[in-house]
Amino acid sequence: MNVVAPFEGIGASVRRKEDLRFLSGRGHYTDDxxxxxxxxxxxxxxxxxxxxxxxxxxxxxxxxxxxxxxxxxxxxxxxxxxxxxxxxxxxxxxxxxxxxxxxxxxxxxxxxxxxxxxxxxxxxxxxxxxxxxxxxxxxxxPAVATMQAALAPGAAQMHEAAPGNLCYDWHIGDKAVLDAAFAKAHKVVTFETTNNRLVPNAxxxxxxxxxxxxxxxxxxxxxxxxxxxxxxxxxxxxxxxxxxxxxxxxxxxxxxGFGSxxxxxxxxxxxxxxxxxxxxxxxxxxxxxxxxxxDAHGRDHVSKAELAVDKDGKILGLKVHTYANMGAYLSTFAPCVPTYLYATLLAGVYTTPVIYAEVKAVFTNTVPVDAYRGAGRPEATYLLERLMDVAAAEIGMDRVEFRRKNFIPVDAFPYQTPVALQYDSGNYFATLDAALEAADWKGFEARRAAAKAKGKLRGIGISTYLEACGIAPSAVVGSLGARAGLYEVGTIRVHPTGSVTVLTGTHSHGQGHETTLAQLVADRLGVPIANVDIVHGDTAKVPFGMGTYGSRSLAVGGSAMFKAMDKIIAKGKRIAAHLMEASVEDVEFDRGTFRVAGTDKTKTLTDISLAAYVPHNYPIEEIEPGLEETAFYDPKNFTYPGGCHIAEVEIDTETGKVSMVNFTAVDDVGRVINPMIVEGQVQGGVAQGIGQALLESAVYDADGQLISGSMMDYTMPRADDLAPVSVATHTTLCTHNPLGVKGCGEVGAIGSPPAVINAVVDALKEYGVKHIEMPATPAKIWNIINGGRKAA
Amino acid sequence: MYDFAYHKPSSLADAAKILAADPDARAISGGMTLLPALKLRLNKPTAVVDLSGISELRGVKRDGNTIVIGALTKHYEVATSADIKAAIPALAWMASTIGDTQVRNRGTMGGSVANNDPSADYPAALLALGATIQTSKRKISADDFFQGMFATALEAGEIVTAIHIPVPEKAGYAKMKNPASRYSMAGVFVAKGPAGVRVGVNGAGANGAFRASEMEKALGANWSPDAVAGVKMDAGMMNGDIHGSAEYRAHLVSVMAKRAVANAG
Amino acid sequence: MPQVTLTVNGTKHTVEVEARTLLVELLREQLRLTGTHVGCDTSQCGACVVHMGGDSIKACTILAVQCEGADVTTIEGLAKADGTLHPMQEAFREYHALQCGFCTPGMVMSAIDLVNKHPNGLTEQEIREGLEGNICRCTGYHNIVKAIAAAADVMQGRRSELARAAE
The missing domain is CATH 3.90.1170.50 (Aldehyde oxidase/xanthine dehydrogenase, a/b hammerhead)
Incomplete structure (x- = not known):
C-alpha cells in the first residue's frame, strides 16, 4: 500500500479526484x-x-x-x-x-x-x-451613484458616521522624496483611467x-x-x-467564488x-x-498616475492618486483592497526608486465593493502596465525595451520596493523572453499587414506583471489594520492501516484541492492519492482556518500541511527507531519508507501507523499513541508570482468588434504541483481579465439603479468571445515557504486586462488613439474610429 | 412567478375560445419569451393556454411558390427543413442564429411572430419576404401585422396558425448581436421576390421591426452591397442603450444591410 | 393541483405540481435530482440544461406541466448502470474541462446535443458558437472546447477510447 506511483506526486498532471461527482450530478452544493x-x-x-x-x-x-x-x-x-x-x-x-x-x-x-x-x-x-x-x-x-457625485459639495450624506461620504484618505510613500525625483525628471508622463466595476458572477x-x-x-x-x-x-x-x-x-x-x-x-x-x-x-x-x-462587486477605481523618467528611459518615480468606491457599506475586507493590496503593488516588476500614492475611499449608493479575483492587484497592474505603454510611446521608446530597461535585475533579490514589500525571487527577463518567443512577437508586423489586407486592424499588447499573494504575516497585517490573523491550519491524520485524512482550513471551490493537496501527501508520505482524503469546509471537522482567497491555499495552507507532515515523519522516526532497534538519528524517511541508514532494515508508514494505534510493542513511556499532527503555519512574507502576458486582437472596423486572436501567458507561479490545474487556473483567470477588458461593466444610472442588473445586460464572457489561451510556466522558487510555491489563482486576471487594452490601442494607433477605457466594447471602438475618420 | 391556471386544448377552436373569454390569459408554445417574463414576475396571467397539443399548427410544406410554415414549427426545424433550405436558405440560416441551441429546440416561429419582440429575428424577415400571417380568423400581410414594439394586428383570442412566404429570387440576412443578451442589436434581412426588393430591419429600431425604404430604393436600382452601404439611416428612428447609441445602431444597420446583400449573392 | 407524468432517466414519475412549477424545480425539489442546477433567472447560463426527447433544453424555461409524457434525461442519467461514464463525461475529466463543477452538468448535456447534431464532426469555431447557451465562469472554455472535440471523435467513431487513453 505504501508504494506510490511516481506520477501522482509533485509535478504530475493528475486527473482530479473531485471530477467524478461533479460530472455525474453528485456535487453537493448549498442549494442541494x-x-x-x-x-x-x-x-x-x-x-x-x-x-x-x-x-x-x-x-x-x-x-x-x-x-x-x-x-x-x-x-x-x-x-x-x-x-x-x-x-x-x-x-x-x-x-x-x-x-x-x-x-x-x-x-x-x-x-x-x-x-x-x-x-x-x-x-x-x-x-x-x-x-x-x-x-x-x-x-x-437624493442618491449619490458615483464617487464624483458623492464627493461633490452639498452631496447627499449617506451615513452620519462618514461626513462627506468619505471612508478614508490614506497614503503611502514619501511625498518629499518623490517631489525631488520629479524635479529632476526629463519627462513626466500623465495617465488617467477608470478601472471598471465588475460583478463577480460565480x-x-x-x-x-x-x-x-x-x-x-x-x-x-x-x-x-x-x-x-x-x-x-x-x-x-x-x-x-x-x-x-x-x-x-x-x-x-x-x-x-472569485472573492465574492x-x-x-x-x-x-x-x-x-x-x-x-x-x-x-x-x-x-x-x-x-x-x-x-x-454580492459584493469588484474594482471601481478612478486614478491618475504620473511617471517621471530620465532621458535614457529610466523610471525616476511614480505618483498615483486613486479614488476607490466602497459602495454603500464596508464589506468585510473592502478597506484593504485599494490600500495594502493595491498601492503596495505599484512598483510592479520595476526598479522605480520612489513611489507616492494617495487613496480616497468613498461611499456611494451602490452595492458594496470588495475583493474580486486579484483584488487591488489587477487595478495596480492595469494602471502601471497601461502607463508603461503610454510612457514608452511618449518618450519614443519601444515598449518592450522600456520595460526591460526598468526590470528588477535577476541578482537583486531579495528586492525591497519603496512601497513596503520585499520580493523574494523572480526572473522577469525569462518570462518576458519566453512569452515574446511563444507569441511570435517578431512576426507580428507580417500578421498585422495580412489582417489589413482583409480590412481588419490587428494589434498586439504586452504586460509584464507581478502580484503579491498569500497575504501575510499575521503580525504585519495586524499592524496594518487587519482584524484577523492570516495563518493556515493543516492536520494530517494517518489512520491505523495507512490511509490519510487531511483537514485543511483552506476551501476548494473549483481549485481542485482534493487532488493537489493529496498530491502533496503522496509526494511526501508515499500514500497513493486514492487513499488520501481532503476534508475542508466544515468547522466541526477542521480545527481552524482562514479559507481560500488571494491565491493562498498552497503557499499558506499547503505549507501548514507540510509542517504537519514534518511532525508525522518525526514521530514516525521515533516509532520506527524503536521497532528496528536503532537510534532515531539513524532513521531515514523517504516516501513511505523508514530505513535505518546504510542498512536494508525498513518499515513502511503502515507498519508505523499500525504500531501507533495498536501500541503493543511501543515506547509508550516516551511517545503518545496515535499518528495525527496539526500545524498552524504563519508565513514570513507574501509570495510574488509574476510573468508576461501577450494579447493579440483583431478589430472589425465596420462594427468596432474586437476579436481575441491569441493569448499567451508565461507565468512564474513558483513550484508547480499539478501543471494541468495550473493551466486551468491561468486560462480561467485570463478569461475574466479579457471579460473586464472587452465585455464586462456594472453600470449605474444617476439615480443609483443598476442598469446592467442581469446577464441580459451584463456581458458574461462566452466561449465564442474567447480564443485559445496558451499557458507556460517559468519557475523561480519562493524562498520562504517549504514548498517553494507562489500561487496561480489570480495571475490570469491580473496580467491580462492591460495586455488586451494595450493590444486594442496598438491596433487603433493609426487613428491616433492613445487610450481606450475598459470595457472596449464595439460601440466604444466604433465611436473612436468614427471620430478619427471625422477628424482626418 | 405567480401561479395561474394551465390549459392544454387540442383544437384551435378551444384555444381561441379560452383566450377570447379571458383577456388576462396568455398563449404559450415554446415559451421562450413568455416564461422568462413570468419568472421575473413582469406579467401576471390568470391562465396559460398551451398550444402545443394542436396538431393543425404543425408542419412545413411547399405549396407551389409559397412556403407554408406551421406556427408551432421550432426554430431548429426551420433551420434544418429541407424545403426551407432549398427555397429560402437565408431564412433557414437566420433560424440557425436565433438565441442559442436550447432556444431553437423549444422556441417557435408562431410565438416569435405573435410576440413581435423588437430584437427578435423573424419579423424583419417576414417584412422583407412579403409574408402573410395566417391566423385563426384571417390572413394578414406582414406589413399590416407588425405594428411596432410588441404590437401586432392580433385581436383578443386570435392565434397565429401559419406563415405563408412567397419564395424569393434572392434573400440574405446579417446581424450584430447584443454582446450580453445575444439578441439582435441590428439585423437586416434583404429579399428580392414577387413583392419586389424589400429590406426588413430588427433590433435597432426605436419602435420595433421596420422596413428600410431608402435601402429598398437603392437596392431596387442596383442590387449590390455597395448600394446599401451608402444609405445612412436616421439615428432618430433608432434605439439607444448601454450597449450602443442610436447613432451606432443606425450605422450598424447600413453595415448589416451591406453584409446581408453580400450573403444573398 | 395539476398532475404531470413524465419519464426521467428511464423511470416514470407522476407528480402533483403547481402550474407555475418549472421543470427544473420538479427535478430538483420533488425528484431530488440536484445535478441539474440553476445559475440565472434570465434563461441564459445553461446550468439547467437537460435533454427532452433527445434535444437539449433549458429546464428553467419550461413548465413542468408542459412535460406531460416527455422523456427527460438529466446528468444523473448519462452514465451506464455499471457506472461507466458517457464519453463526454470522460472527456471533461481527461481534459480538465471543469473547475467548480456548477455549470458542468448543463455544459455536458449541451455538448452531447451539439455533437449529436453534427454527425460529421465540429470545428473549434462551431463548438464555441454551439456553446452560446452555456456560461462557465471558471475555465475560460479552453479545455471545454478541447474536451468536446475529443468526445466527438469518440462518440462518432473516429477515435477509440483506447487510442485516446494511450495519448
Missing part, C-alpha cells in the same frame, strides 16, 4: 441541501438607491398562505451589524469612518438591493408572494441554510463560503453572539438567527437578479 422541516426565506430588498423608511406594514403579508414569520430591522435591532475585518487609518492617523452595516435596514436604505425585510414561508414562492404584500413607506432621498448563486437544535442550543449554517471559519468567527462573535462551540458553519461544494464568497453577508445571519426564532431550518437561495444587487 434540504433539512427536515425546512422553511424558505425571501428577502424583500430596497428598490431605491437611497431612501428613508417611514414604516413597514406586514399585516397583510402575515395573512398570506404559508407564511411562518416576517422580520424587519426592528426585530433584529438587538443584534450587531455586519463587521468589517480591516481598519485603515487616514493620513492624519485617525481611523477610517466605519458606519454600521445593519443586517436588515434600520430607518434607511442605501442601495438598490439593501435588505429590508425577510419573509419565512413554507415554500419559496409563497415567501415571495407574501413579500410583495409588505407595504414599505419610503421617502426617496455561476452558483449564493445560498444559506440555517438550522437550530432546540435541545442542544446548537446552530448550524450551511453556506456558499470560501472561508467557513471566518464566517463562524464574524457572525458568531460580532453579529449573533453565539459562541464558536455552539455554532457550526459548513461550506460544502461551492460553485465558484469571502465576505460575511446579511443573509447568513438572517437564516441562522431566524432558524433560532422559528425553531425550524430556514433556507435562502439567491436568484441571479439578487446576486447582481447583493
Amino acid at each position: 441541501i434540504n433539512r427536515p422541516g425546512q422553511a424558505h426565506a425571501y428577502i424583500l430588498r430596497s428598490p431605491h438607491a437611497h431612501a428613508a423608511i417611514n414604516a413597514i406594514e406586514t399585516a397583510a403579508a402575515q395573512a398570506m398562505p404559508g407564511v411562518v414569520a416576517i422580520f424587519t430591522g426592528a426585530d433584529l435591532a438587538a443584534i450587531g451589524g455586519l463587521p468589517c475585518g480591516w481598519q485603515i487609518h487616514n493620513k492624519d492617523g485617525s481611523p477610517m469612518a466605519e458606519p454600521k452595516h445593519p443586517v436588515l435596514a434600520e430607518g434607511k436604505v442605501r442601495h438598490v438591493g439593501d435588505p429590508v425585510a425577510v419573509v419565512i414561508a413554507e415554500t419559496r414562492q409563497q415567501a415571495r408572494d407574501a413579500a410583495e404584500a409588505i407595504a414599505v413607506d419610503y421617502t426617496p432621498l 455561476m452558483e448563486p449564493r445560498a444559506a441554510v440555517g438550522d437550530f437544535d432546540p435541545q442542544s442550543g446548537d446552530y448550524t449554517l450551511y453556506t456558499t463560503s470560501q472561508n467557513p471559519h471566518v464566517i463562524r468567527l464574524l457572525m458568531g462573535a460580532f453579529v449573533l453572539n453565539i459562541p464558536e462551540s455552539k455554532l457550526r458553519v459548513v461550506a460544502p461544494d461551492v460553485g465558484g 464568497k469571502i465576505y460575511h453577508y446579511a443573509e447568513e445571519a438572517i437564516v441562522t438567527w431566524a432558524a433560532g426564532r422559528v425553531k425550524r431550518p430556514v433556507k435562502w437561495t439567491a436568484d441571479r437578479t439578487e446576486s447582481f444587487m447583493s
Whole structure:
C-alpha cells in the first residue's frame, strides 16, 4: 500500500479526484441541501438607491398562505451589524469612518438591493408572494451613484458616521522624496483611467441554510463560503453572539467564488438567527437578479498616475492618486483592497526608486465593493502596465525595451520596493523572453499587414506583471489594520492501516484541492492519492482556518500541511527507531519508507501507523499513541508570482468588434504541483481579465439603479468571445515557504486586462488613439474610429 | 412567478375560445419569451393556454411558390427543413442564429411572430419576404401585422396558425448581436421576390421591426452591397442603450444591410 | 393541483405540481435530482440544461406541466448502470474541462446535443458558437472546447477510447 506511483506526486498532471461527482450530478452544493422541516426565506430588498423608511406594514403579508414569520430591522435591532475585518487609518492617523452595516435596514436604505425585510414561508414562492404584500413607506432621498457625485459639495450624506461620504484618505510613500525625483525628471508622463466595476458572477448563486437544535442550543449554517471559519468567527462573535462551540458553519461544494464568497453577508445571519426564532431550518437561495444587487462587486477605481523618467528611459518615480468606491457599506475586507493590496503593488516588476500614492475611499449608493479575483492587484497592474505603454510611446521608446530597461535585475533579490514589500525571487527577463518567443512577437508586423489586407486592424499588447499573494504575516497585517490573523491550519491524520485524512482550513471551490493537496501527501508520505482524503469546509471537522482567497491555499495552507507532515515523519522516526532497534538519528524517511541508514532494515508508514494505534510493542513511556499532527503555519512574507502576458486582437472596423486572436501567458507561479490545474487556473483567470477588458461593466444610472442588473445586460464572457489561451510556466522558487510555491489563482486576471487594452490601442494607433477605457466594447471602438475618420 | 391556471386544448377552436373569454390569459408554445417574463414576475396571467397539443399548427410544406410554415414549427426545424433550405436558405440560416441551441429546440416561429419582440429575428424577415400571417380568423400581410414594439394586428383570442412566404429570387440576412443578451442589436434581412426588393430591419429600431425604404430604393436600382452601404439611416428612428447609441445602431444597420446583400449573392 | 407524468432517466414519475412549477424545480425539489442546477433567472447560463426527447433544453424555461409524457434525461442519467461514464463525461475529466463543477452538468448535456447534431464532426469555431447557451465562469472554455472535440471523435467513431487513453 505504501508504494506510490511516481506520477501522482509533485509535478504530475493528475486527473482530479473531485471530477467524478461533479460530472455525474453528485456535487453537493448549498442549494442541494434540504433539512427536515425546512422553511424558505425571501428577502424583500430596497428598490431605491437611497431612501428613508417611514414604516413597514406586514399585516397583510402575515395573512398570506404559508407564511411562518416576517422580520424587519426592528426585530433584529438587538443584534450587531455586519463587521468589517480591516481598519485603515487616514493620513492624519485617525481611523477610517466605519458606519454600521445593519443586517436588515434600520430607518434607511442605501442601495438598490439593501435588505429590508425577510419573509419565512413554507415554500419559496409563497415567501415571495407574501413579500410583495409588505407595504414599505419610503421617502426617496437624493442618491449619490458615483464617487464624483458623492464627493461633490452639498452631496447627499449617506451615513452620519462618514461626513462627506468619505471612508478614508490614506497614503503611502514619501511625498518629499518623490517631489525631488520629479524635479529632476526629463519627462513626466500623465495617465488617467477608470478601472471598471465588475460583478463577480460565480455561476452558483449564493445560498444559506440555517438550522437550530432546540435541545442542544446548537446552530448550524450551511453556506456558499470560501472561508467557513471566518464566517463562524464574524457572525458568531460580532453579529449573533453565539459562541464558536455552539455554532457550526459548513461550506460544502461551492460553485465558484472569485472573492465574492469571502465576505460575511446579511443573509447568513438572517437564516441562522431566524432558524433560532422559528425553531425550524430556514433556507435562502439567491436568484441571479439578487446576486447582481447583493454580492459584493469588484474594482471601481478612478486614478491618475504620473511617471517621471530620465532621458535614457529610466523610471525616476511614480505618483498615483486613486479614488476607490466602497459602495454603500464596508464589506468585510473592502478597506484593504485599494490600500495594502493595491498601492503596495505599484512598483510592479520595476526598479522605480520612489513611489507616492494617495487613496480616497468613498461611499456611494451602490452595492458594496470588495475583493474580486486579484483584488487591488489587477487595478495596480492595469494602471502601471497601461502607463508603461503610454510612457514608452511618449518618450519614443519601444515598449518592450522600456520595460526591460526598468526590470528588477535577476541578482537583486531579495528586492525591497519603496512601497513596503520585499520580493523574494523572480526572473522577469525569462518570462518576458519566453512569452515574446511563444507569441511570435517578431512576426507580428507580417500578421498585422495580412489582417489589413482583409480590412481588419490587428494589434498586439504586452504586460509584464507581478502580484503579491498569500497575504501575510499575521503580525504585519495586524499592524496594518487587519482584524484577523492570516495563518493556515493543516492536520494530517494517518489512520491505523495507512490511509490519510487531511483537514485543511483552506476551501476548494473549483481549485481542485482534493487532488493537489493529496498530491502533496503522496509526494511526501508515499500514500497513493486514492487513499488520501481532503476534508475542508466544515468547522466541526477542521480545527481552524482562514479559507481560500488571494491565491493562498498552497503557499499558506499547503505549507501548514507540510509542517504537519514534518511532525508525522518525526514521530514516525521515533516509532520506527524503536521497532528496528536503532537510534532515531539513524532513521531515514523517504516516501513511505523508514530505513535505518546504510542498512536494508525498513518499515513502511503502515507498519508505523499500525504500531501507533495498536501500541503493543511501543515506547509508550516516551511517545503518545496515535499518528495525527496539526500545524498552524504563519508565513514570513507574501509570495510574488509574476510573468508576461501577450494579447493579440483583431478589430472589425465596420462594427468596432474586437476579436481575441491569441493569448499567451508565461507565468512564474513558483513550484508547480499539478501543471494541468495550473493551466486551468491561468486560462480561467485570463478569461475574466479579457471579460473586464472587452465585455464586462456594472453600470449605474444617476439615480443609483443598476442598469446592467442581469446577464441580459451584463456581458458574461462566452466561449465564442474567447480564443485559445496558451499557458507556460517559468519557475523561480519562493524562498520562504517549504514548498517553494507562489500561487496561480489570480495571475490570469491580473496580467491580462492591460495586455488586451494595450493590444486594442496598438491596433487603433493609426487613428491616433492613445487610450481606450475598459470595457472596449464595439460601440466604444466604433465611436473612436468614427471620430478619427471625422477628424482626418 | 405567480401561479395561474394551465390549459392544454387540442383544437384551435378551444384555444381561441379560452383566450377570447379571458383577456388576462396568455398563449404559450415554446415559451421562450413568455416564461422568462413570468419568472421575473413582469406579467401576471390568470391562465396559460398551451398550444402545443394542436396538431393543425404543425408542419412545413411547399405549396407551389409559397412556403407554408406551421406556427408551432421550432426554430431548429426551420433551420434544418429541407424545403426551407432549398427555397429560402437565408431564412433557414437566420433560424440557425436565433438565441442559442436550447432556444431553437423549444422556441417557435408562431410565438416569435405573435410576440413581435423588437430584437427578435423573424419579423424583419417576414417584412422583407412579403409574408402573410395566417391566423385563426384571417390572413394578414406582414406589413399590416407588425405594428411596432410588441404590437401586432392580433385581436383578443386570435392565434397565429401559419406563415405563408412567397419564395424569393434572392434573400440574405446579417446581424450584430447584443454582446450580453445575444439578441439582435441590428439585423437586416434583404429579399428580392414577387413583392419586389424589400429590406426588413430588427433590433435597432426605436419602435420595433421596420422596413428600410431608402435601402429598398437603392437596392431596387442596383442590387449590390455597395448600394446599401451608402444609405445612412436616421439615428432618430433608432434605439439607444448601454450597449450602443442610436447613432451606432443606425450605422450598424447600413453595415448589416451591406453584409446581408453580400450573403444573398 | 395539476398532475404531470413524465419519464426521467428511464423511470416514470407522476407528480402533483403547481402550474407555475418549472421543470427544473420538479427535478430538483420533488425528484431530488440536484445535478441539474440553476445559475440565472434570465434563461441564459445553461446550468439547467437537460435533454427532452433527445434535444437539449433549458429546464428553467419550461413548465413542468408542459412535460406531460416527455422523456427527460438529466446528468444523473448519462452514465451506464455499471457506472461507466458517457464519453463526454470522460472527456471533461481527461481534459480538465471543469473547475467548480456548477455549470458542468448543463455544459455536458449541451455538448452531447451539439455533437449529436453534427454527425460529421465540429470545428473549434462551431463548438464555441454551439456553446452560446452555456456560461462557465471558471475555465475560460479552453479545455471545454478541447474536451468536446475529443468526445466527438469518440462518440462518432473516429477515435477509440483506447487510442485516446494511450495519448
